[in-house]
Amino acid sequence: MNKKLLLLLVIVMFxxxxxxxxxxxxxxxxxxxxxxxxxxDNGEIVGVDIDIAREIAxxxxxxxxxxxxxxDSIINEVKTGKSDIGAAGxxxxxxxxxxxxxxxxxxxxxxVLIVKKGSNIHNPKQxxxxxxxxxxxxxxxxxxxxxxxxxxxxxxKKFLAAIQDLKDDKVQGVVMDExxxxxxxxxxxxxxxxxxxxxxxxxxxxxxNTELLNQANTIIGKLRDEGKIDKILLxxxxxxxxxxxxxxxxxxxxxxxxxxxxxxQYIIDGFINTILIALGAVVVGVFLGSCAAIVQNIYTNTxxxxxxxYLSRLYVTVIRGTPSxxxxxxxxxxxxxxxxxxxxxxxIMAFGINSGAYVAEIIRAGINSVDKGQMEAGYALGLHxxxxxxxxxxxxxxxxxxxxxxxxxxxxxxxxSVGAYIGIIExxxxxxxxxxxTYDYFFPxxxxxxxxxxxxxILTKLFSWMERRLNHARS
Amino acid sequence: MLEVKDxxxxxxxxxxxxxxxxxxxxGEIIGIIGPSGCGKSTFLRCINLLEKPTSGKxxxxxxxxxxxxxxxxxxxxxxxxxxxxxxxxxxxVLENIILAPVKLKIMSEEEAKKEARRLLKEIDLxxxxxxxxxxLSGGQKxxxxxxxxxxxxxxxxxxxxxxxxxxxxxxxEVTNLMRKIAEDGMTMIIVSHEMNFIKNFCSxxxxxxxxxxLEEGTSDDIFLHPKNEKLISFLSKIHxx
Numbered sequence: 001m002n003k004k005l006l007l008l009l010v011i012v013m014f015x016x017x018x019x020x021x022x023x024x025x026x027x028x029x030x031x032x033x034x035x036x037x038x039x040x041d042n043g044e045i046v047g048v049d050i051d052i053a054r055e056i057a058x059x060x061x062x063x064x065x066x067x068x069x070x071x072d073s074i075i076n077e078v079k080t081g082k083s084d085i086g087a088a089g090x091x092x093x094x095x096x097x098x099x100x101x102x103x104x105x106x107x108x109x110x111x112v113l114i115v116k117k118g119s120n121i122h123n124p125k126q127x128x129x130x131x132x133x134x135x136x137x138x139x140x141x142x143x144x145x146x147x148x149x150x151x152x153x154x155x156x157k158k159f160l161a162a163i164q165d166l167k168d169d170k171v172q173g174v175v176m177d178e179x180x181x182x183x184x185x186x187x188x189x190x191x192x193x194x195x196x197x198x199x200x201x202x203x204x205x206x207x208x209n210t211e212l213l214n215q216a217n218t219i220i221g222k223l224r225d226e227g228k229i230d231k232i233l234l235x236x237x238x239x240x241x242x243x244x245x246x247x248x249x250x251x252x253x254x255x256x257x258x259x260x261x262x263x264x265q266y267i268i269d270g271f272i273n274t275i276l277i278a279l280g281a282v283v284v285g286v287f288l289g290s291c292a293a294i295v296q297n298i299y300t301n302t303x304x305x306x307x308x309x310y311l312s313r314l315y316v317t318v319i320r321g322t323p324s325x326x327x328x329x330x331x332x333x334x335x336x337x338x339x340x341x342x343x344x345x346x347x348i349m350a351f352g353i354n355s356g357a358y359v360a361e362i363i364r365a366g367i368n369s370v371d372k373g374q375m376e377a378g379y380a381l382g383l384h385x386x387x388x389x390x391x392x393x394x395x396x397x398x399x400x401x402x403x404x405x406x407x408x409x410x411x412x413x414x415x416x417s418v419g420a421y422i423g424i425i426e427x428x429x430x431x432x433x434x435x436x437x438t439y440d441y442f443f444p445x446x447x448x449x450x451x452x453x454x455x456x457x458i459l460t461k462l463f464s465w466m467e468r469r470l471n472h473a474r475s
Numbered sequence: 476m477l478e479v480k481d482x483x484x485x486x487x488x489x490x491x492x493x494x495x496x497x498x499x500x501x502g503e504i505i506g507i508i509g510p511s512g513c514g515k516s517t518f519l520r521c522i523n524l525l526e527k528p529t530s531g532k533x534x535x536x537x538x539x540x541x542x543x544x545x546x547x548x549x550x551x552x553x554x555x556x557x558x559x560x561x562x563x564x565x566x567x568v569l570e571n572i573i574l575a576p577v578k579l580k581i582m583s584e585e586e587a588k589k590e591a592r593r594l595l596k597e598i599d600l601x602x603x604x605x606x607x608x609x610x611l612s613g614g615q616k617x618x619x620x621x622x623x624x625x626x627x628x629x630x631x632x633x634x635x636x637x638x639x640x641x642x643x644x645x646x647x648e649v650t651n652l653m654r655k656i657a658e659d660g661m662t663m664i665i666v667s668h669e670m671n672f673i674k675n676f677c678s679x680x681x682x683x684x685x686x687x688x689l690e691e692g693t694s695d696d697i698f699l700h701p702k703n704e705k706l707i708s709f710l711s712k713i714h715x716x
Contacts, residue, residue, distance in 0.1 A: 374563060377557065377562070377563070378563075379547075380525065380555035382547045382575060382579060383579065391563075392565065392574075396565045
């Protein structure tokens with residue numbers, strides 16, 4: 001009887017979980033690293049493909065679950081049924097079509113060349129050793145690198161910057177996706193009608209899953225006919241044609257930078273993230289730095305913890321000897337490659353680990369600055385190493401450590417601006433986002449600079465107050 | 476009570492101590508003199524292992540002083556007074572004195588405070604208990620440092636040039652305190668340049684030169700009937716001043 005009940009329970013459970021998996025969730029396999037089709041934004045995977053997949057899931061009454069895997073694994077994911085659908089700007093090729101079924105193309109990606117009016121370049125095929133601007137890592141970048149090796153590429157972080165280069169005559173052309181290109185050009189620029197290359201993107205489903213394939217095709221067709229896909233693409237390009245501001249008065253600039261479209265929200269988010277990362281990183285950094293400094297001090301004084309000592313020396317050497325932006329990218333792109341960990345957390349860890357190395361040196365120098373006689377007097381009285389450190393050396397070292405630590409914290413606040421590189425919306429990124437909407441860098445950058453200055457001024461005051469208090473307690 | 480056997484100490488390649496032998500009995504007051512750089516302070520610092528000897532053995536009350544877990548316990552019985560006082564600069568006078576007895580659980584905080592105040596009263600510094608070292612004169616600092624050692628109830632106290640960093644008018648208050656402690660029967664080893672004090676105060680005097688003991692004897696032996704040539708020239712230089 002009991003056994004039967006148990007069996008029943010197992011079957012019911014199987015169905016519940018089974019239903020949950022197969023009927024309520026649409027699992028999408030993608031590789032988030034191909035903006036604007038799929039990329040991380042503030043710790044979330046977003047993009048054109050994601051939006052389209054979400055439309056499909058909504059239509060089917062399912063919840064979309066996104067799996068971030070390596071591009072090479074996406075076909076395998078779909079083939080084995082681990083994921084229901086794959087989308088990652090996958091070009092429709094015959095080879096792939098043998099493994100999985102392709103939906104109808106949802107995107108025709110034309111890479112076009114933009115030049116100044118009156119330019120003597122009339123066809124992309126003319127390109128030889130001209131200077132051409134592209135967005136770093138875009139299709140245009142990789143295509144030109146492979147097919148036009150003699151072209152001198154200027155890789156900008158943003159299309160906007162590439163266009164600006166062209167306007168300033170720093171380059172002779174810009175290669176980019178046609179859809180945003182149409183939005184960005186003005187009277188002085190033209191798009192050459194011949195595309196460099198045209199890609200057709202489709203989504204993939206398991207071979208024989210005609211039900212899902214047909215449904216996906218219907219929805220994609222509808223979105224395409226309604227022109228929604230172009231709109232989605234524009235949204236992710238960070239371009240909204242309606243936002244252009246032509247006015248130059250300070251009041252208008254202020255309005256468009258901060259008020260219009262709720263843009264202050266970017267600044268507030270950026271402010272919160274900057275503070276959050278700086279504070280979190282200080283906690284992590286002080287913890288790591290203290291550990292490293294203590295290990296080194298124990299080793300020099302007692303000869304114990306040899307291995308840990310060398311590890312901590314290695315840590316300090318490596319971190320101080322490499323740029324923080326590189327460390328951030330390694331942590332984000334290498335260590336947390338496959339997992340969708342919160343990006344702010346990555347920032348806290350990366351900056352914390354970075355800061356820890358400097359804090360370790362600050363503490364080490366602080367401890368070394370304490371007169372050796374203090375420690376000897378402690379030893380002579382029969383006190384143990386740990387007691388001497390805790391009651392005498394560290395409290396005395398603190399006086400020397402605190403100002404340097406305050407400096408380190410202030411440096412750290414500014415250093416978090418590097419986080420924009422991996423897509424953390426902190427203050428610098430916020431100004432960047434706003435500038436990409438208003439086409440005006442001046443006002444957002446100055447505004448954000450003032451906010452940084454404000455933060456660091458408050459911190460400076462705070463630390464000098466703490467120093468005064470510490471000294472006051474002593475005399 | 477204390478026995479040093481063939482103590483040698485090298486600083487990298489420099490031989491600072493070249494084999495020192497010394498026996499100290501309870502109640503003895505030993506003065507060590509010699510030209511600067513002869514190794515007197517290093518010798519003293521080797522006794523409680525603030526410097527690690529290169530070779531040789533040190534026994535205190537039949538127990539060898541080695542860098543092991545019993546070292547802190549032995550150090551409690553071997554007091555030390557430094558040239559630069561080495562008061563803990565982050566603590567008040569009272570906190571300086573009671574730190575070791577309280578943290579080593581020899582006394583409760585209350586007991587330690589009571590005892591510290593009694594000792595401070597004896598040296599007329601009762602009103603300075605909540606002062607920080609930076610607010611005291613050199614003589615006051617050194618007397619507090621001596622009290623800080625005394626509260627541990629040591630069997631022997633090592634004085635490493637206790638008056639060398641003091642202004643002349645403050646030397647008296649420190650030597651007077653040392654006298655008082657000696658009268659209570661404390662064993663002492665004193666490294667000092669204060670020749671008159673050594674001469675009148677010490678039961679035995681050791682003359683060191685070039686990392687070795689060159690002559691030793693009673694105060695009269697050393698100061699009135701010196702035999703070693705180097706000692707004679709050392710004393711003549713001092714008398715000339």
